[in-house]
Amino acid sequence: MNDTDGGSRLRDKTYITRLIGQFGPLIGLLFVWGLFALLMGGDFIRWDNQRLMLLQTAVVGTAALGATIIIISGGIDLSVGSTIALGTVVIALLLKAGFPPILAAFGGVGAGMLCGAAVGAMVIGHVGRVAALIGGGLIVLWTIGPLGTVPALLAGLAGAGAIAALNEFFIKRVPIAPFIVTLGMWGGLRGLAKGLGNNQPVYPDSATWLTDLMANTSGGLGAIVAPGVWILLVVALLMAGMLRYTRFGRHIYAIGSNEQTARLCGVRIGRSKMLIYIIGIGCAGLAALLQFSYLSMGDPTTAEGYELRVIAAVVIGGASLSGGEGSIRGTMVGALIMTVVDNGCTRLGLDNWVQEIVTGGIIVAAVALDQLRHRRPTGRITTEKIHLT
């Protein structure tokens, strides 16, 4: 395109669009909140209700933190809901097996990180290695009863080796789109959760502090908002800092904006993506801890459809599904907007279906606004080409 249509108008426009880009979601949140406050007054604006809404945001919000870095890098995670379900089951099982609560909590987060490692490995092309690990694991599980521990481990090792060798010989590396990988995980992890939980909820034998994270404590910080909300806030700050102030954070944006450029500039794409998915889906594991705390049990059927709520929060917050754009602040605001709508509609006595329609409308409107922001006179890199068709 031509560089003649620059000038002051462009700068003004960039300035305004940047303002909208930074504060658009926040304005949206204030608008929605103000609307319900007007409609309901005291009942809605009570501090108790604010506290409740923060609590209601905790699970989706925590998972959305991870989804934000994944989406900024140009990826997507459709397996959030299944990961959360799996996480709650893992935590419950660990508690049941007598592990101390802290280890069980780490187990839940670790399960998420493991899922992330698997996703990352497949996204960068190591499907064979993941298949080898899973295959080996399954063989061990099946044979450990009839054969005993040592032979089962050997069989598993042999199986994994065979799969890995076949992979090295025939396919080596096949990168798969994150959409597909996590669509597979969406089904697979849900199945795993049901399998582990024997198709039913898993109740830990005794109550621990793990089930107190989603309620206010009688004293301390937890008296202001529940510990789960503090967890969300702290992790959000950490993630925001990481995205903005670390080399890894800048690399995430670069990969999402243009992976080829990132590669040219010496960014280690494979390693970065592994890390992005491990941290990103690890957040879903952390969300699982909060969900477990909320439910007081491991439920393989919980968090169904959360993946879309999480993506909606990120997108309402101004991230681009094609990567390179997005922020933690935006995502937090996006998640809050959805909670406010749900909470407000419920308090107004509106039916569930109204809430769903309103949320749907907000998602589309947010993205439409975002598109508007992106439509500007000169928007592409060119070597003197123009596009019309």
Added chain:
Amino acid sequence: MNPVPGTVHGPRLRMEAVRRSFGATVALDGVDLTVESSEVHALIGENGAGKSTLMKVLSGALLPDAGRMMLDGVLYAPRTPVDGRAAGVAMIYQELSLAPHLTVAENILLGREPVTGPFVRRGEVRERAATAMSRIGRPDIPLDLQVGRLSAAEQQLVEIARAVATGCRVLVLDEPTSSLTRTDIGHLFDLVRRLQTEGIAVVYISHVLEEVREISDTFTVLRDGQVTGRGITADTQLEEIVTLMVGRDIHDLYIRGERVLGEEVLEVRGLSGSTSPHAVSFTLHRGEVLGIAGLVGSGRTELIRSIFGLDPVRRGAVRVSHVPCSTPPMMWQLGAGMVSEDRGREGLAAGLSLADNLTLPRLDGLGPWGLVTPAGQERAAQPWIERLPIRCSSPRQKVATLSGGNQQKVALARLLHTGSDVLLLDEPTRGIDVGSKALIYRLIDDLACGDQVAGIAPRAIVVVSSYLPELLGICDSIAVMHRGRLGPPRPVADLDEQAIMLEATGTESTGTGEAA
């Protein structure tokens, strides 16, 4: 379909006093353009001169603020590109607009399929496509082939066939040769001449003045939205056209200062990729600018990418400052940097800021405790913005909103920011205006010469280019690539364009004792 030539009086196309501004910027300031039928008219100008805006107005993509257009003496006022096409104005852009998964025939008739009710009359589609393909002289391209399987040159022909099939009266070719080989360019020119005899008026936009001279009958030069000259191509010297384009003489465009050869910093030994390059070896010293010439497709870009570790290497080794090196991160660390030939797809991240793009290869030291602060990135970018200079509103500006020349300067500034000793530049001046070109030539020379007073060591530079005058102007020696093999570097004093072309096309094979 095709209007009978010669039945109407007046020119095929007349654009009169066309004005168009964007905000305060006047892109077109009363431009006149007249093209007769059966004429090839070259539209020449630097980037930003207003060529693209003018052609957008012609196609209907932009509405003019003032002025009018006549087609064959009839008022022509398209409001959309669809109007333009219906009136017989067809545009062929550098980037093709075909549906790669549809067949040749489907593409040619796309949007205008003959139908009975909801059903496409497939026989007629084929018939009409076949007519179009034989009119452009390529009945041999199978109509049922997916367009994505054709070469770039053939795809362009399909697109021209589509224009012909719609009965176009004015055909606009925008930089049509940028991705073509020499042979394909010849074929394209044959086709243009053939369309010319059918009475079609051709508007030919190109940066390559040699091509303009070869193909066009008449020309119009634009600068800053105004016509600075027009005339008959055969009667005009290229130098005159260049002066009209840039508004100044460009005698000292190419500069080559005093260069002192220093130590060896790049060694390429027997480097082979999957198809190209093939067993390439050379060494490069500080203070040396090596040009790599060759036809498009001869493996020049693959060579640079293999050296930098972006393309898979099957055999051979690369050493930077005597250290073996095979991946981009290592390259940057050891002091080698690269500028990609494809700014849009690889060179730059369009959505990120100038500062982000510029500092991406080296983010350390841009904040306290190993962190990277946006302010630190901007501080690091600022000196290069001033020194090159890069025209922008702030380091935070998105790269996509910069002009082509300034974008390229960002890509180059990256290598300055990392302090690269070895610079691999693939088509560093492609598609940028003459002013930016001059700046880049000067920069390359400055880097190669170094500055002993300021204690700046000379750098070693490889320049790949399709534009031979540029290579001859700025390099110390030039090696020619042909079918993946790199010939021996020779001092530019011993070379001229003809000698390079002969070697590049493989016609020069005897007598030089050249080892493969």
